[in-house]
Amino acid sequence: xxxxxxxxxxxxxxxxxxxxxxxxxxxxxxxxxxxxxxxxxxxxxxxxxxxxxxxxxxxxxxxxxxxxxxxxxxxxxxxxxxxxxxxxxxxxxxxxxxxxxxxxxxxxxxxxxxxxxxxxxxxxxxxxxxxxxxxxxxxxxxxxxxxxxxxxxxxxxxxxxxxxxxxxxxxxxxxxxxxxxxxxxxxxxxxxxxxxxxxxxxxxxxxxxxxxxxxxxxxxxxxxxxxxxxxxxxxxxxxxxxxxxxxxxxxxxxxxxxxxxxxxxxxxxxxxxxxxxxxxxxxxxxxxxxxxxxxxxxxxxxxxxxxxxxxxxxxxxxxxx
Amino acid sequence: xxxxxxxxxxxxxxxxxxxxxxxxxxxxxxxxxxxxxxxxxxxxxxxxxxxxxxxxxxxxxxxxxxxxxxxxxxxxxxxxxxxxxxxxxxxxxxxxxxxxxxxxxxxxxxxxxxxxxxxxxxxxxxxxxxxxxxxxxxxxxxxxxxxxxxxxxxxxxxxxxxxxxxxxxxxxxxxxxxxxxxxxxxxxxxxxxxxxxxxxxxxxxxxxxxxxxxxxxxxxxxxxxxxxxxxxxxxxxxxxxxxxxxxxxxxxxxxxxxxxxxxxxxxxxxxxxxxxxxxxxxxxxxxxxxxxxxxxxxxxxxxxxxxxxxxxxxxxxxxxxxxxxxxxxxxxxxxxxxxxxx
Amino acid sequence: xxxxxxxxxxxxxxxxxxxxxxxxxxxxxxxxxxxxxxxxxxxxxxxxxxxxxxxxxxxxxxxxxxxxxxxxxxxxxxxxxxxxxxxxxxxxxxxxxxxxxxxxxxxxxxxxxxxxxxxxxxxxxxxxxxxxxxxxxxxxxxxxxxxxxxxxxxxxxxxxxxxxxxxxxxxxxxxxxxxxxxxxxxxxxxxxxxxxxxxxxxxxxxxxxxxxxxxxxxxxxxxxxxxxxxxxxxxxxxxxxxxxxxxxxxxxxxxxxxxxxxxxxxxxxxxxxxxxxxxx
Numbered sequence: 001x002x003x004x005x006x007x008x009x010x011x012x013x014x015x016x017x018x019x020x021x022x023x024x025x026x027x028x029x030x031x032x033x034x035x036x037x038x039x040x041x042x043x044x045x046x047x048x049x050x051x052x053x054x055x056x057x058x059x060x061x062x063x064x065x066x067x068x069x070x071x072x073x074x075x076x077x078x079x080x081x082x083x084x085x086x087x088x089x090x091x092x093x094x095x096x097x098x099x100x101x102x103x104x105x106x107x108x109x110x111x112x113x114x115x116x117x118x119x120x121x122x123x124x125x126x127x128x129x130x131x132x133x134x135x136x137x138x139x140x141x142x143x144x145x146x147x148x149x150x151x152x153x154x155x156x157x158x159x160x161x162x163x164x165x166x167x168x169x170x171x172x173x174x175x176x177x178x179x180x181x182x183x184x185x186x187x188x189x190x191x192x193x194x195x196x197x198x199x200x201x202x203x204x205x206x207x208x209x210x211x212x213x214x215x216x217x218x219x220x221x222x223x224x225x226x227x228x229x230x231x232x233x234x235x236x237x238x239x240x241x242x243x244x245x246x247x248x249x250x251x252x253x254x255x256x257x258x259x260x261x262x263x264x265x266x267x268x269x270x271x272x273x274x275x276x277x278x279x280x281x282x283x284x285x286x287x288x289x290x291x292x293x294x295x296x297x298x299x300x301x302x303x304x305x306x307x308x309x310x311x312x313x314x315x316x317x318x319x320x321x
Numbered sequence: 322x323x324x325x326x327x328x329x330x331x332x333x334x335x336x337x338x339x340x341x342x343x344x345x346x347x348x349x350x351x352x353x354x355x356x357x358x359x360x361x362x363x364x365x366x367x368x369x370x371x372x373x374x375x376x377x378x379x380x381x382x383x384x385x386x387x388x389x390x391x392x393x394x395x396x397x398x399x400x401x402x403x404x405x406x407x408x409x410x411x412x413x414x415x416x417x418x419x420x421x422x423x424x425x426x427x428x429x430x431x432x433x434x435x436x437x438x439x440x441x442x443x444x445x446x447x448x449x450x451x452x453x454x455x456x457x458x459x460x461x462x463x464x465x466x467x468x469x470x471x472x473x474x475x476x477x478x479x480x481x482x483x484x485x486x487x488x489x490x491x492x493x494x495x496x497x498x499x500x501x502x503x504x505x506x507x508x509x510x511x512x513x514x515x516x517x518x519x520x521x522x523x524x525x526x527x528x529x530x531x532x533x534x535x536x537x538x539x540x541x542x543x544x545x546x547x548x549x550x551x552x553x554x555x556x557x558x559x560x561x562x563x564x565x566x567x568x569x570x571x572x573x574x575x576x577x578x579x580x581x582x583x584x585x586x587x588x589x590x591x592x593x594x595x596x597x598x599x600x601x602x603x604x605x606x607x608x609x610x611x612x613x614x615x616x617x618x619x620x621x622x623x624x625x626x627x628x629x630x631x632x633x634x635x636x637x638x639x640x641x642x643x644x645x646x647x648x649x650x651x652x653x654x655x656x657x658x659x660x661x662x663x
Numbered sequence: 664x665x666x667x668x669x670x671x672x673x674x675x676x677x678x679x680x681x682x683x684x685x686x687x688x689x690x691x692x693x694x695x696x697x698x699x700x701x702x703x704x705x706x707x708x709x710x711x712x713x714x715x716x717x718x719x720x721x722x723x724x725x726x727x728x729x730x731x732x733x734x735x736x737x738x739x740x741x742x743x744x745x746x747x748x749x750x751x752x753x754x755x756x757x758x759x760x761x762x763x764x765x766x767x768x769x770x771x772x773x774x775x776x777x778x779x780x781x782x783x784x785x786x787x788x789x790x791x792x793x794x795x796x797x798x799x800x801x802x803x804x805x806x807x808x809x810x811x812x813x814x815x816x817x818x819x820x821x822x823x824x825x826x827x828x829x830x831x832x833x834x835x836x837x838x839x840x841x842x843x844x845x846x847x848x849x850x851x852x853x854x855x856x857x858x859x860x861x862x863x864x865x866x867x868x869x870x871x872x873x874x875x876x877x878x879x880x881x882x883x884x885x886x887x888x889x890x891x892x893x894x895x896x897x898x899x900x901x902x903x904x905x906x907x908x909x910x911x912x913x914x915x916x917x918x919x920x921x922x923x924x925x926x927x928x929x930x931x932x933x934x935x936x937x938x939x940x941x942x943x
């Protein structure tokens with residue numbers, strides 16, 4: 001049974017003045033129905049761009065894409081714009097990073113919600129639906145919020161509005177790009193718990209993009225670790241935290257401070273590569289403590305556990321992931 | 322709503338203050354500028370006693386503050402003095418000529434917005450392709466060309482070369498003007514149902530109004546384009562796209578409304594520029610409006626008329642600015658709504 | 664392809680600004696060296712030649728001749744002198760006054776700020792040109808008075824610009840630092856705040872040149888500026904307008920000349936604005 005979302009051998013290149021920037025370097029990714037999957041990685045590793053690509057939001061004509069993104073069997077990259085537009089807002093919905101900036105300041109909250117609602121099943125009482133949606137995200141005075149402008153509301157409230165917006169048409173897949181990162185930590189925590197509860201209830205799939213490992217642990221069933229346009233490790237969440245194998249994953253986990261203070265966080269030496277002339281083979285090898293000359297060739301996935309794959313020479317196996 | 326009304330009230334109050342300031346300014350200019358206004362009006366050949374008589378008539382022989390008070394008192398009575406040129410009360414002259422200018426300016430403003438803003442939206446939508454480049458060149462020409470040059474060009478093109486629009490004047494000679502309701506020929510003709518007169522008057526109005534509107538049109542197009550491009554780059558437009566809102570809808574509504582705010586804020590100034598341009602356009606087209614009246618007043622040193630028209634134009638300008646503020650306040654809720662509870 | 668559009672965009676921006684610069688430079692050169700660059704310099708003054716009057720454009724007279732036989736091209740070039748001269752004088756007077764008042768109002772605050780800004784508001788309450796016309800109405804029409812009138816209407820724009828800038832700069836850290844050290848007010852005004860305003864002021868002055876020229880041409884179009892026989896673009900258009908459409912070259916070429924001048928300063932000013940990244 002095919003997964004809800006299947007990304008195969010995806011490459012994304014931008015033709016820039018400076019050269020060709022190879023931002024996504026051949027990734028494979030799946031999201032099953034009802035599953036919550038996270039992509040974790042540093043800023044600039046290509047994860048946000050993946051979301052834009054799925055939705056077909058990259059409109060410029062300097063974009064070169066290879067590979068396929070299959071949603072429920074249909075390759076989104078091959079769809080005409082009109083067909084793609086039908087899926088957006090109905091079967092796939094997105095929540096972006098900054099809630100204050102994601103809402104139009106010159107329209108009331110209700111107007112914006114209504115636009116989204118009208119993209120869903122027709123002939124609903126839009127106001128009633130909007131109201132119910134806000135109540136579901138634990139907004140206690142939905143009428144006031146609906147009649148207000150976004151700048152009148154707090155960041156946390158706006159974030160909930162956006163979550164409500166993403167759920168109101170019962171989409172199959174929700175793409176969440178660093179939700180709540182622009183808010184303070186406690187609000188972010190609430191946001192995530194809310195999203196988890198609601199998506200569990202509806203059995204919606206979620207593809208969550210984040211740089212925050214804590215978020216991953218709370219929220220995701222499965223994780224993909226991404227570095228410089230490549231997936232370097234993928235595993236179910238508990239397994240990843242228990243047995244991180246890829247040097248990059250290990251370094252990431254080591255860079256998180258612990259409450260007990262028994263260990264100081266360590267950064268990772270070096271910098272994210274220049275995508276117009278990236279390192280050959282494994283893109284992490286210039287910064288990797290375990291690098292050898294073998295690493296200059298592309299590393300296939302090796303299986304190290306149940307559903308746990310690593311792309312590193314340390315874990316090559318005879319059967320490839 | 323209440324906060325908006327209080328904002329409006331504050332603006333009105335401020336405007337009244339400014340108007341008083343303007344009256345003082347005009348008064349000061351009229352009295353303090355070197356030279357004897359009465360002598361200037363009568364010319365070097367007039368006799369001294371004639372000059373003295375005029376000075377007395379114009380209250381020039383009293384101390385300045387008293388002159389100002391007298392000025393304001395007469396203003397309150399609606400008395401702007403007698404025009405030295407037409408020998409009629411200035412107020413009467415203004416009443417006769419103001420509607421014609423109002424007509425031109427209204428149509429000019431309409432042209433400016435109805436053509437300028439969509440032009441900017443178009444340019445932004447087709448960014449860097451040929452419609453954009455064409456629109457930008459046109460807008461730049463609009464802004465850089467003086468209105469009297471536009472007037473002449475348009476006249477050459479449409480009246481002489483192509484010949485579809487009349488050359489000058491308000492109405493063709495063989496037609497009688499409609500019954501007087503507002504004084505504006507087109508409006509009166511519309512209200513009273515004289516369709517032929519309306520159409521004729523409208524055709525006479527097109528070239529002058531267009532000449533007036535050109536600079537503002539160009540400015541509106543450029544501003545709208547720039548603001549639309551800014552709008553397109555925002556997170557909320559990206560969110561709208563992500564939810565599948567049609568590109569056309571985005572151009573029409575989501576990106577447009579926030580872009581209109583900074584555009585409209587500046588538009589008041591361009592409307593004012595039209596009032597300035599009216600002086601030139603009315604002269605070229607021999608349009609019987611307030612501006613042409615003022616130019617004649619200046620050429621004939623008709624002091625009362627100059628003072629009167631300046632005040633009226635200033636007041637009109639202030640009213641226009643308030644209206645623009647109302648419109649901006651409607652589209653930009655942030656002006657009058659403060660950030661409230663969480 | 665973005666590489667084409669980004670580079671092309673920069674280039675086209677640049678091309679426009681360069682054209683602006685070229686136009687302005689050419690105009691300045693023509694104005695300065697008019698007697699040596701024009702075919703018939705004598706015809707810029709008192710000159711009559713009915714034998715060659717009202718001639719359409721030809722190789723001898725590229726812009727034709729007017730109704731008393733004067734070469735239009737020559738007069739247009741000499742007209743540049745008046746236009747540019749007016750612009751320079753007006754801005755040289757209006758800008759310093761306006762900037763100074765704006766600095767005072769923005770930094771000193773208090774009743775000074777109130778007085779200056781209310782006065783500015785009053786001046787700005789009149790549409791452009793109207794104030795100049797009102798002032799000119801009480802004076803004899805000549806070039807000098809026209810310059811004065813335009814100057815009077817122009818300074819408030821600089822006051823407002825600098826006022827807003829000074830107000831926002833006033834709260835910056837380096838100003839507080841200077842105050843704490845005990846720098847005098849005039850020092851802070853002139854050596855700290857003012858230099859930060861220069862890019863905006865310079866850009867505005869460039870853009871304004873075009874508009875001052877426009878206003879000047881408008882005033883002389885109405886007969887309120889330069890008096891004959893001094894050639895001036897505005898009055899040439901005015902005098903020639905009555906001969907439309909037959910002797911079209913008499914008003915059209917001066918009109919285009921004004922357009923080109925204003926365009927040049929606009930383009931240059933736009934380029935400066937992008938380059939210096941300022942708000943005016």
